[in-house]
Amino acid sequence: MNKLLVLQSDFGLVDGAVAAMIGVAHEVDMNLKIYSLTHDITPYNIWEASYRLFQSVKFWPKGTVFVSVVDPGVGSSRKSVVAKTKDGHFVVTPDNGTLTHIKKYIGIEVVREIDEKNHRRKESELSHTFHGRDIFSYTGARLASEKISFEEVGGELPVDKIVELEVGKVTRTESSIKGNIDILDVRFGSLWTNITREDFLKIGFEYGDRVEVVIKNGSTLVYNNRITFGKSFADVYVSEQIIYVNSLLRMAVAINQGNFAKAYSIGTGIHWTIEFKKTS
Template sequence: MTEALVLQSDFGVSDGAVSAMYGVAHSINPSIRIFDLTHDIPPFHIWEASYRLVQTVPYWTGQTVFVSVVDPGVGSNRKSVVARTRANQYVITPDNGTLTHLCQAGLIAEVRQLDDHKHRLPHMGESYTFHGRDIFAFTGARLSSHAITFEDVGPLLPLEEIVLLDRTPAQRQGDHTIGIVEILDIRFGNVWTNIPVSLVREAGIDIGSRVTVTVDHRGRTIYEQSLLFGRSFADVPIGSGVVYINSLDQVAIALNQGSFAHAYEIGIGNDWRIYLKTK
């Protein structure tokens, strides 16, 4: 049986890069089943690639193989790795921080260094700039087709040696619950934080509460307003703000039928702090 092969990259689909990865996979196994996670990761944005994996991987079956290629260090001495999750999915990626969210969520069981001298497209030429095609898609197709095993890809690496991004955890501090903007729900402009539902419950925040929301960027207040903590967007009038629990059970902020991120020019990462305080 051929396992699903799921591809993610920052390549976009306006040229032939993604199609070339498909072609390599089909050359390994014409019956291979390929799915796209996304190819719209902003160029070089490892943080977003990491988040999209933790958003997606848990909902796929065991043995699914993911290939994630956001690789500003391509051709350098950075490692290539294959991670096995606790649910026995596999993630093939550069060791550049892409595994951060999966690791910190406790979903990674073990990681092997990919021997990319051994596992590479035959006759790949002298280019060192398209490992997504020549190494990652090639290895992903072979792993998903059972032409190689996880143990074949290379030696085990200690989990503590895996490159992780600097990511500030959510916390309670006095009467504030504090987190960061993890990601944007891009199409709709909702702002997703890293504050888990458990923290807001500890703070006594529940459906129907009024919450003072402050968005801070490098010490400058970008937004501050009292909002309803609702079940969904429809709990407030069109154009009004609402705090809610998103599909990953974390706090998010939205405008009903509007883009909160666009309206207030919100970015993502540790520099973007969210403070919640009950009235």
């Protein structure tokens, strides 16, 4: 372990919840290096928590421990787990779908269920609604500081039995490719899709092409226009739309110095589809 602990939650920073998690981690080991991935996950949005882990985990050193707490089922029968990725990172989280993108796109080697009788903050047994502080941050800190080994966390669970969210499919024809709008580049309103650069280019698109873009919410047409495929925002004028390859090598759509999602009231998720079509 490298004493790196990275926290993610939907708690926000308007009260003391995140500070309590950090405090508990430092109670375990004052020498831990504690960072935040984000605490602005949309409340209860497990999909978003899963995606943000995928967006970030692989860029941290091997052995880093992540604690992700978006837990609408806190206090229920859902399991508390630690997953070891194939790249050697650890994710401490509820087993509620938060590991979906890590499993699909990075790979999970082993999952262990946290033995909550032995791995929870002292004298926290009467509290049933703040496992982020009492179990997840505490266990994550003990793992990151090597107070416990991964094997001591608890019994092993079958990786193929963990809870997974539905992930959209990508379909391709000779002249088009269709996928989903997975998430937003939040501050800038860019649309991030599940279509990889590799699959997009198989259609024959080249930089500078004008590509037809069709966006639907279910069966409802929301947007249909032609957009330039460019390398960067500088390839189009300010306020002009662009298709580009994002930092995860997936296709994205944006307005240069604007907010595409707000401009066209675009959402995310399994019901939001986007199709790129070649034009004659």
